[in-house]
Amino acid sequence: MAGDVPLTEITLLAAYLIFLASYIVFAVGKLPGLKIDRPGMAIIGAVMMVAFRAVSPDEALGHIDFVTIVLLFSMMLLVAHLHVSGFFDWVTELVVTRLHPHHLLPTVIFLSGALSAFFVNDIICLIMVPFALTASRRMGVRPLPYLLAVATASNIGSVASITGNPQNILIGTASGISYRTFFAHLGPIALAGLFLDWLVLWFFFFRGHWKEDAAAAPVAPPVIDHAGLVKPSVVALLILVGFFAGLPPALVAAVGAALLLITRTREPRLVYDEVDWGLLVFFAGLFVIVRGAENAGLTDHLQALAENVDLQQTWLLTVVTAVLSNIVSNVPAVMLLKSLVPRLHDPHTAWLVTAMASTLAGNLTITGSVANIIVVERARPHVHIGFWDYFRVGLPITVLTMFVGWLWLTFVR
Secondary structure (H helix, E strand, O other), X not given: OEOOEOOOHHHHHHHHHHHHHHHHHHHHOXXXXXXXXHHHHHHHHHHHHHHOOOOOHHHHHHOOOHHHHHHHHHHHHHHHHHHHOOHHHHHHHHHHOOOOHHHHHHHHHHHHHHHHHHOOHHHHHHHHHHHHHHHHHHHOOOOXXXXXXXXXXXXXXXXXXXXXXXXXXXXXXXXXXXXXXXXXXXXXXXXXXXXXXXXXXXXXXXXXXXXXXXXXXXXXXXXOOHHHHHHXXXXXXXXXXXXXXXXXXXXXXXXXXXXXXXXXXXXXXXXXXXXXXXXXXXXXXXXXXXXXXXXXXXXXHHHHHHHHHOOOOXXXXXXXXXXXXXXXXXXXXXXXXXXXXXXXXXXXXHHHHHHHHHHXXXXXXXXXXXXXXHHHHHHOOOOOOOHHHHHXXXXXXXXXXXXXXXXXXXXXX
């Protein structure tokens, strides 16, 4: 039903075809033969849903979850300000000048995980790749294990909170689960997962004995304006305090971002250039596409399927979410499950399981999450990361962390 008007057979057929075509593009990354990426397909799919009247224009606008988009946009602005101000260069210099090469792997893992736990992991990967490359070059060690650590740890760490990744932001808004509750349930999974990540990477790259691979390369330390770090650091801290105090995350993040934009020295364009506008467009279009599919009855079919396979069981919901996330990517998978989860008998646990599985499943392959792709592409001029390079560590990391996550959400807590 689009509004209160029954859909015609042509509209129903169009809605299903648009949904199918959109999710094929989300799965493969682009439409075969055409240069249409995921954000582009989200726009096309949303426009077609409205054009074929699967969704009315007013309904399309009303079902774009602006709370989710505002929260994601505000967190991007916050991290962009931290980056432009030199906060991450300061952290890099602080760490590199005090570390022995033996300590670099756990440092990269826990730093990537900790930052991704509170700030969107895709953006953290953009920052941590240069950190891993610079640190490994200055210490004379090969960068591959540390780049893999950035990708896997950023995914694992991001499971901890609502603001850790885009799909958690979506789940946090849809579920109504508070920031503190979300963190209390999923934070321990993230922490245990980071230790497992360290264990797997150590086993594959450092078992036996450790040695330096090359002479350390001299790298000029960055020039850091320490005075310029104060404002974004204080605002970031206040935002986190607001999250844990139970204030609305989108409002807190938006106020913080607005405060950072009040400046006499920072050129706003430098900040805007670091915002992932494509992801925001992708979210907006995806809301409309899924609404059109719901109007066409897809949600009812999914509900019937869920009852037949008994998605009430956490292990099965974990597996289904993980598989779906690796087929169509985690954000479209969560968007698809968003209408189904509230109908399960324990939606609170189901939301947490969905957040855990959709996030940790991203470590399976290079294309499992946007964070992985960012690491591979950013590292490409310096290091080639092949499918097997990633998969041989991604598979055990994914299996181990998801097992721990399922165990915790089912029995331990």
